[in-house]
Amino acid sequence: MSRTLSVALASAASLALLAPAALAAPNDAEATEAAAGYIAENIDPETAGAGATADAVLALLAAGGHDERVADLVETLEAQAPDYAVTGPAAGKLALVAAATGADASSFGEVDLIKVIQDSITEDGACDAGFPSAFGNAWCIIGLDRNDAEVPDELLANSLGFQDAATGAFGFEGDDGFVADADSTGLMLNALSGVASDREAALSAAAARDYLVDTQTEDGYWEGYVPVNTTGLVAPALQTVGVDIDTTVEWVADQQVDDGGLTAEIGGEQSNLVATTQGILPLAGESYLSVGEGGTDTVELDVRANSVTRVGGDNRYETAAAASSRSFQPIVDTVYVATGQEYADALTGSALAGHQSAPVLLVQENHVPAATSAELARLDAGSVVVLGGEVAVSDDVVEQLAEISGTEVTRLAGENRYETAANVAGEFTDVDHVFVATGTEYADALAASAAAGADGEPVLLVNEGGVPDVVEAYLEDIKPSSVTVLGGTEAVSEATIEELGEYVETVERVAGDNRYETASALSAQRGESDGVVLATGQDFPDALTGAAYAAMGEDPVLLVQQERVPNASLAEFDRLAARAVLVLGGTAAVSDTVVEQVRQHNYAG
Known part of the structure; x- marks a missing residue:
C-alpha cells in the first residue's frame, strides 16, 4: 500500500511518528573520528568502485568533518554514475548519496537515478529483474524514500514476500528451505522504517526488529560473512526504532586497530576498508535514514486497530x-x-x-x-x-x-x-x-x-x-x-x-x-x-x-x-x-x- 493510501486507512494514532531531523551525537566520538580518518586516507574511488565509494561517502558524512573529501568523492561518483547506476539497487545507493549530500537525484552525473529505480521495478514488484532480493529492494526503497519519491505498492508488497512469517527475518529460499540473512534484515529494517506510515511496512519492520534483537550475540554483534559489516547494517537500524545498542558500540570499538580501521575478522589485527565504511555507522550514531541532509533520527513504529x-x-x-x-x-x-x-x-x-x-x-x-x-x-x-x-x-x-x-x-x-x-x-x-x-x-x-x-x-x-x-x-x-x-x-x-x-x-x-x-x-x-x-x-x-x-x-x-x-x-x-x-x-x-x-x-x- 502506498503511503497516501495507508494514511487514509489508518487512524491518526496508528501512523508512525517521525522525529524531526537532527544530527545525532556519536555513540563513540573518539572511535568515530579515528575510523573516519582511516577511510578518508585509504579510499581510492578509482580502484574501490562506485559501490564502495558510495559507502565511504555515507561513512564520512555520518562522522562529519570531512566535507572536502566527501565533495571529491561525490564528484567521482557522478562521473561513475552512468556505468554504475544501471540497476535499481545501484541507483538506490547513489540516490541515497544524492539525498545525503543535497544533490539532485534526478540529475546525478546526468543520470536520473529515481527514473532508473522506477524503471527497474518489475510487474511483480522486484527492483532487480536479474537478481531479485530483499537486499536489492531495500536499496530501492531507501533511495526513493530519502528523495521524497513515492515508494510503489508493488515494491513494498514484493519486499514483504522475502520475510519469514514465523521469525520476522528477511532472507531467501535455499535448497533446504528459508535462509535468514541478518544483512538483508538490517537493511530492510532501515528501508521499512522510512516508510512506516504504511501499516504493513510498520508491522513488517517490527517483526524484523524483534528477530534482530533475539539473534544478537551476547557480545553485542550479529553473525554474518563479515560480522562488522553485518553489525554496521543492523545496529543503526535498531537504534532508529528505539533499541539500545550500547553493547554493540562497545563491541565495534573493540574491533578497531591502531590506524583507526575496523577488522573484517573478529579480533583481527588488519584493517579492512569495507568493514570500516559500514562498521562506522553505529559508532557515529547514524543510519541510512539519518545520515546527511534531511534525514530522520528516530521512527516510532505504532500500529493500532482502526x-x-x-x-x-x-x-x-x-x-x-x-x-x-x-x-x-x-x-x-x-x-x-x-x-x-x-x-x-x-x-x-x-x-x-x-x-x-x-x-x-x-x-x-x-x-x-x-x-x-x-x-x-x-x-x-x-x-x-x-x-x-x-x-x-x-x-x-x-x-x-x-x-x-x-x-x-x-x-x-x-x-x-x-x-x-x-x-x-x-x-x-x-x-x-x-x-x-x-x-x-x-x-x-x-x-x-x-x-x-x-x-x-x-x-x-x-x-x-x-x-x-x-x-x-x-x-x-x-x-x-x-x-x-x-x-x-x-x-x-x-x-x-x-x-x-x-x-x-x-x-x-x-x-x-x-x-x-x-x-x-x-x-x-x-x-x-x-x-x-x-x-x-x-x-x-x-x-x-x-x-x-x-x-x-x-x-x-x-x-x-x-x-x-x-x-x-x-x-x-x-x-x-x-x-x-x-x-x-x-x-x-x-x-x-x-x-x-x-x-x-x-x-x-
Whole structure:
C-alpha cells in the first residue's frame, strides 16, 4: 500500500511518528573520528568502485568533518554514475548519496537515478529483474524514500514476500528451505522504517526488529560473512526504532586497530576498508535514514486497530439484540433463538447461524425479554428456529415468539445436547470436515463455532465416555474425510480421538492449556484476518452470539476475562493486527479497562 493510501486507512494514532531531523551525537566520538580518518586516507574511488565509494561517502558524512573529501568523492561518483547506476539497487545507493549530500537525484552525473529505480521495478514488484532480493529492494526503497519519491505498492508488497512469517527475518529460499540473512534484515529494517506510515511496512519492520534483537550475540554483534559489516547494517537500524545498542558500540570499538580501521575478522589485527565504511555507522550514531541532509533520527513504529467497537447491553439478552441490530436490516430469512440460561442445546447452533448469515437472539426458559422482543419484531423474519427442547425453551415462549414475529416458529432439537448438535449438523450440506469439542464445557465449542460457520461446517459434541451413538451415526452417514478436535486431553481424551479415527481418515487436535490458549491456537491455525471478535471466556452467552457474527465476517473469536486480556489471547491479537475489533458484551462481561487496553494496544510495540 502506498503511503497516501495507508494514511487514509489508518487512524491518526496508528501512523508512525517521525522525529524531526537532527544530527545525532556519536555513540563513540573518539572511535568515530579515528575510523573516519582511516577511510578518508585509504579510499581510492578509482580502484574501490562506485559501490564502495558510495559507502565511504555515507561513512564520512555520518562522522562529519570531512566535507572536502566527501565533495571529491561525490564528484567521482557522478562521473561513475552512468556505468554504475544501471540497476535499481545501484541507483538506490547513489540516490541515497544524492539525498545525503543535497544533490539532485534526478540529475546525478546526468543520470536520473529515481527514473532508473522506477524503471527497474518489475510487474511483480522486484527492483532487480536479474537478481531479485530483499537486499536489492531495500536499496530501492531507501533511495526513493530519502528523495521524497513515492515508494510503489508493488515494491513494498514484493519486499514483504522475502520475510519469514514465523521469525520476522528477511532472507531467501535455499535448497533446504528459508535462509535468514541478518544483512538483508538490517537493511530492510532501515528501508521499512522510512516508510512506516504504511501499516504493513510498520508491522513488517517490527517483526524484523524483534528477530534482530533475539539473534544478537551476547557480545553485542550479529553473525554474518563479515560480522562488522553485518553489525554496521543492523545496529543503526535498531537504534532508529528505539533499541539500545550500547553493547554493540562497545563491541565495534573493540574491533578497531591502531590506524583507526575496523577488522573484517573478529579480533583481527588488519584493517579492512569495507568493514570500516559500514562498521562506522553505529559508532557515529547514524543510519541510512539519518545520515546527511534531511534525514530522520528516530521512527516510532505504532500500529493500532482502526476501530474498537463495543456491542453490548446491561445483560446477555440486550447484548444479543444489540449485535443483531448492528448487523442486520429487515427483512431477514431466519432468526435463531436460544436460551440464555444454559449453553447445552444452543452450543453448536451459532455455527449454523453464522453459516446462514442469520442473527441469534436469546430468551429465558419461560420469558421473552423486552430487548429480544423488540429486535425480533424489527427483524421481520421469514422464519424463527428455536434451538433446543422444552426444557431449554418452553412451549409458551415458542407461542410468544410466533406472536411477536408473526411467522412460523420451529424447533431444532434432540433428546440431549449431543443429539441436538447432530441434528444441527444435519442442516449443513456437502460436509467433508467437521469440528468436534466436548459437550461438558462450552468454551472450546464456541471457539470452534466461528471457524465452522465461516467454512460451512458443523460442530459435533463428545463426552467423557467417548463418541455418542448419534455422533457415530452422523459420521457413518456423512463420511467426512477429516475432523478437527478442539481442546486438550482433559476435554477430549486420546481414546476418543482413536474412536473418531475409525470414521475419518484424519483427526487433528488443536489445543492449549486452557480455553484462551485453545481459541488462540485455532485462530493462529486459520491464518490472517482483518477483524477479530472478543468475548468473555468466563460465561457462554456473548461468545455464543459472537461466534455467529464472527463466522459471517470470517473473523476469529478470541476470549478475554472481565479485567484482563490473557497472554495467549494478547499474543494472537498481536499476530492478527486486526484493523477492526468487535467487543461483545457490556461492562459486566468485559470491563472498560480491557476495551481501552485493546484500543491503545500497539501491534508494533
